[in-house]
Amino acid sequence: MWYSVKKAFTNLLSPPQTIDYPATPIKRVERYRGLIEYGEEHCIYCLKCEKACPPGAILFTHTDTPTENPKNKKSLAYDYNPHLCIYCGECVRACPKPNEALWQSEKKPGIGVKEDRVNERWFEVEGRKGS
Amino acid sequence: MGRKIIDIPLGSQHISLLEPIKFRFACENEKIVDVSSDVGFVHRGIEKACTTKFAYDAVPYVVARICGLCAITHSLAYTTAAESLLEGVVTRRAKYLRMLLVELDRIHSHMLCLSHTAENAGFEAMFMRIMGDRESVMDIQERITGNRVQFDYVSIGGVNRDITTDIEKEIRKTLAFIREKTHGYLEEFTTNWSLSLKFKGVGVLTLDEAYRYNAIGPLARAAGLATDVRSETDYLPYNEIGYEMRVGEGGDIYSRNIVRLFEILNSITMCENILGGLPEGEIQTKMKGKPTGEALVRLEAPRGELMYYIRGEGKAMLSRVRIKTPTFASIPAFIEVFKGSEYADAPAILASFDPCMSCTAK
Ligand code: SF4
């Protein structure tokens, strides 16, 4: 019981556990799992990343304005949904050219707001994929 | 006057509940004489999704989302089952890293339970303190896996990230901090009247009942039943890292708290031994083929035995995934404990079971 009483008093004098946000910024750990980034010029369009992705956050769909990349024989365009992604990194592990064509950054996604048409835009991409 | 029995519900929404569960207590005066329960309020159809929406290699990430507290144990149980169907061998380093994360999970899960037990005794300050200290465990898990809650650490073939010497140092520092804190909690849980006197003899599960109603995990061990999947299976080399079973006596809330506290201490020792004896080698092995056949895996989650049954027919999609979670298996024992208790003790008893409804309803 005395231990508890002593603890209660020392607790009064100890600093709080919480941080003074936003005056003190939240510290980001090293190797934080963040957004997936794509380097189109190195991509060989093997579509392994699309196949590996558990929630289907990477999709390659047909486009009429394909990139110059000679590997892009089927006129595909890369699409990525940061709000669907679970940041597992499976795509990067599946990619034959990690760090060049696909890599995991430490950036955070922006907040998905209505103006960005986050959902509608993605439904369109999924619709193109399905058709 | 005859006996008058009144039905009092607890849940599905109740101030003392963390997650939706419903009990209906038939009470005679203050005594609970009969109990019925309902657990399916957070059903998400995960078993079905695992066989219709996701290929077998994506399932570890799906099952990890069953529960935020024992995400690692879920994905690990599944991957162990899938690996046995693919007949792959995981490197020893990967196994050690898996055990490290499972034990860290156990530490913070037990801390969460203890904090809620303290809260239910009216000891709000203790709740805050334990939750604050628990944050340091979450921090090292974030350092290892890159995320604070959804670790996505285990995948078929091994683990996704290795640890560096910097991280190792940080883990050791945190473990030493938690060990010191846990000794403090032990002192308080045994000497503070709110936590010791109040809880002694309340919510008793006898050894005989534990046998008969198939209690598992800390609930069973507190009643004196020596059962722990860690000592019964050998997918993970627990015998090499200093695992010790702690069996309590009395089977009351107090005894469950003490068992959990000692398990935290044992898990800390195991984590240190893992870091000390971490084998060299790769963390991933490539596994080929599609799962064919049946596999059943048991693992000790923080709340007791977690069981995964999977069946594959050589296709990318599995034909069956069945998950039996510890809370679900313990419900008959819960009901038995409630019978004969005071209604006013029900929230405290329930918190001491450490029920996880997301797991149960999946
Ligand atoms: S990190 Fe995971 S969820 Fe995100 S795009 Fe890659 S594979 Fe898909």
Ligand code: SF4
């Ligand atoms: S796996 Fe890599 S190379 Fe292949 S399509 Fe995806 S980004 Fe391109």
